[in-house]
Amino acid sequence: MGAGVTSAEGTRTSQAASLEVFVDLFLDPRHNGAGKHPKWCAVFRDGAVQGRRAPLVLPRLWEATGDSAYYVIARQPHQAGLVRDLLVAFVGPSLVKVGYDVPVSLDDTDVIESAVAARYGPSSTFKLRAPRDKRSTLHAALRRMLTLVEGSPQRAWSAPKPLGRLLTDFEAALLGGAPQVAADLLDQIGRQGGLSVANLKHLQIKRLAVLGQASELLAMPGLREVLLQDPPRAVKEMVLNALYATCVEPALSEGSVEAACEVLAQARVPIALLAEEDPVRFGDEAATTLLIGLLAQGQEEELIGAIGALDAARRSSVIPVGLNRYRAPAVRTAPTTAESADDVNTAETASATSTDSDASEWYPASWDELLTAVAEADKAALRFCRDMETDGGTELPLAADAAADTALADLLSRMSDSDYENVWRYALSPFLQEVSRSGLSLPLTLAQVTASSIGQRRDPANLAVLDLLLELFLRTSPSAEDYADFLEHLTIRVQEWVASETASQALDFVDRLAAFATPDQQTRTQAALELLTPLHRHAQRLDQACLASARSLSGELQLDLVWPDWQQPDSSQETVPIPSAQVLVYGMDTGVLDRVQIWMAERYPQVKVALSADKVGSGRLREVARHADFSVLITQCATHAATNFISQHSQSVVYPKGAGSVSVVRAILEELQRRARSAPLGTGRGMRRRAG
Template structure:
């Protein structure tokens, strides 16, 4: 990679940037002005169409097109355009996920400086598709710029968008959540503070602690006393970026000094009751007390955590403060409350958590949420915080029927309240407890029948299928559930959604079926649209479809993958080390089995740890990249991995096929980047 040119970083106007991007010194495509003319003219003159930048490398035969959103909130629009005009018929990868720009590369650095780092797609141009790709992108620019202006997303009520956002996060599709967040921002109707809360939640679930702390306006949000779940996420990010690295070296002094860094929001380290937060957030509060010299308050905090059996939140390096004698003080005089003999300041949020009403069951909680009860909504928010309060589920079959009947009787507004506020904590509790609630899960699935099978709902449906199959359902329940699952498949199963459809098939194959014929029929309905367009599938999806068809003895005859001809650019997967993290061990095992068969040269490490460890740190540091499945993942583990991994990849879904697809795509990119460097090393050695 060439180093970034200072001239490119200093370019101000769009004209200057375009001139530099097409400069033959940095981009060999600039030597062919006639070929580039349509893209140069559009980049300078167009106002609505994205920027398209062709690129050639003189040192290799590689070529590519960068398709760049002109504004940060238009990445989702550009993706829809590329799906429609070029993918997947012409380009197998790169059209659906923005690329991580390399600031050490002159072109990519200039793109990031002028347009931002998050809205650029990089399409590799196979030699036999270059003319067709050039024509398709030219057609796209002309149509977008000259056609009547239109909205690229179907209008939805704000409540529906917020529900979809929560669905995408609980289903393990953070990229889908980002698209929905863009739409919410464009449509309006949400306060700036609440929009920031959603951004914080998404970044926390993805484990992007540094990005969370760098979020513009974060300090102002914290000064407005946000909900406790927001504070928990920010404190966990402070722990991941500042405290954990120092404690790993055994240095409490370094941890305290790290809290003085500019990106740390000091307001969040104000006195809070650590027992009301998850373990990593509580640790951040304790170290914050020490950094401010409040050692007596630190001792009180440790004793309060010990009193509620939360000693795991206290790092061993703070053990010496347990024996510290604290001076007695009057709770009434200084505005504190007694927590098992220790005094701690009560904030408004903490006082609210002591509200007299407490649900006796999930039925009572869901009924209150459906009515919009503020106390019930607060309890659901607290449940989502790492280490938050829990409301145990009943294993009794009658309790399952009661929950299902409650959900079936909700009106539209009550259903949306439950889906938006209570679905995530309910499904996480089902996953954590391992209890069998087939009727409740089937009813949630039934309630989603009328919804459009968009990416957010598909992600939740995947999680519901996994939890339902764990319950060992009866043949009747199994038949009814699969009927709901496969309803309207013709509306959403296509080559660009192959990974999600194959995720469903893979889950059905992984569990015993009470009725083999019902399962075979459901699988055939999911695979039929893919089978008709098998030539459009990428290698990983086609291999997965063929393998699953053979395993389930469906008798489908899939075409053999045709390797590109010799005159087409190919990417050889080089040996690499990949860490795959997720909470579903079944998915992890199936990913490992498939990768071992297809790419034995790739070393795969798996982890389902809920918190960081020395072993996980070493694996993350030495892996070439990590594939992070966010479905049901804890903030602590996600933050820990992203802090130590060289690079992080997020699959589009939480099933094994989506994870394999993301892994293979990342391996291809890694191999493309590594091959020139290895060639230079071999040349030097020669």
């Protein structure tokens, strides 16, 4: 007992000494002008070294420019979301307009920021700046935050949610194009427990795949162990798509099959663990990767069989020209690999966490049959939904008549809460993607989905899905009655969620109302008023991008008589000129893309915005991505092939908080302002960045 206590005390002493060394390095006057003012720094230095529950708050001063900032650092990686909530409560956006809600991308060439990243991780730190006349107020607010957090009674940071609800919200965040929310939910799922390590890795793989972060996916710790356990086909497809983006596509674009083989043959590439898969059962990019993998492994006989099977399936287009010599005169069947059954309870797995058997075992005749089976948690139905999500060729066309719309709406209206939770988690993503792809008009079904979910969902993940539902509904050219019913569901209890921190989401909704023709002008105006009123009431808390958007939308919707003008810009607020730049904006909603381009051209003509809604990579898209200063990816309903492709060829990638045009414009302006601030401090233009 005595030895154990001594050991624990020694560990704590060592950790405290290490922390003190880090704080001294941060405040070293050679790198940080704040270190020359010990009285100014004392309260924050003591709080960092002696504190246990509050985040680290450390000031920094650049004497050459007179700029200053406060670095707020989460003590543990999983606490970044909790630190964000504290900063929203204490400083943002009243005192700090940007930097309080998203961790900063740390510069590994900067002595201080590289030390922060090494100790606390690359996504642990918020960087707060305030105008000169508000710096003392910000200083006092951060001191107050430290005092209250350290002195308050010990409590849980947040009320625990059932694991099934967290998984449902995670899927909703990915579907709705809210990657930062998905990251926070993934952290919460990991802390709460209930999933096996393998299933948690599957969720991490899915998030990286949706964001197009192929390199990060392949570098993920434990990936080989995941593949050795024969994961679901959905997970294998994501890994193969990542291999295509990072290893195969760059070589094939130069016309070199040999170079692609050399890359896949390297020890760090896990292609050997996937080489026995049947290419016919995968999407185009994954199938091409498997063919190159067979050649790289020297399995020429298996390669000939796989090519023959693809030819027989009429998928010859996925076979690289350099492999034509392996075509056999007669088509032979490629070897197949039986996939293992689930080893995790269905109620505790997300959409990518059970393994697959042959999809031909069960194929629904209609969406009614599929949704009914999903509501009952039928494993074959859940597997079918996962296959549709992975771009693997599994499709279930929607019927185009009004009777089918009525039948689907009636089916959803009769479901119990537990049935609807299953549908939301497993089937909503492939269903809405099919609606988006087909362009069909299903106003009753979309209205029923909204009515079934909006009453109890007000969190960011489900607001993102609601934005997608609104966009799909407005496409249907609804009748005045359907329009009024839908907007009534949309605006139920808006006062509970519309606030300064959700301003861009609320403005996205208003922007969609303005972008589409309306069957009832009065109904649209009333809905816009309900969404904008809470923002107008607290306009002083909005940043300049949201204020400008609110003014523009008020004028477009002829609300000038209600609000002659919004809050005028704060003359004391620090303004950063928007520099010239070239930006690529990618997304599947061309209406949003067009409005972003028009808005930026009218207000910031020095920023050239290129648009893309391509589903796969192309030579043109490669050149645009390479020449852009950064790319903005709207991940809502995006295809993994295109997002992977853009990420590989872009200098830098930024993810907006929402999928509407206001969120995208805000993301562009914040990134340009961040670059303008950082330029004098030595951050290079070509530094790769993953925001969110």
